[in-house]
Amino acid sequence: MAEKDQIQIHLFLFKELDPKENYGQVYFRTDDIEGVYQSFSENKGIIHPNGSLQKKPWGQIEFSILDPDNNLLTFGQAY
Structure with a gap:
């Protein structure tokens, strides 16, 4: 688990994951x-x-x- 500025992200082990074939993505919005x-x-x-x-x-x-x-973590803010 990671926490910053009262936001928690829970991460879980997935032993069968092959990072070279992973196409997971998470998008974080910020101000x-x-x-x-x-x-x-x-x-x-x-x-x-x-x-x-x-x-x-x-x-x-x-x-x-x-x-x-190999999860793509993208952070964005509207302009």
Whole structure:
């Protein structure tokens, strides 16, 4: 379980998961995308090579990371 700013995320072990074949994704919405991005950057979070902080045509500012099991974790804020 991970917790930050009164938000908890519960993670579960899935022994049969092959990270190379995993296509799981979670999208997190925030009202402080630059602060979240800065926090990941300062704490040596690995930003996905194609997922740097960007303004997207669908009205979101987003960035993405991959967790150790190859889940795509995307963080976004409306603009």
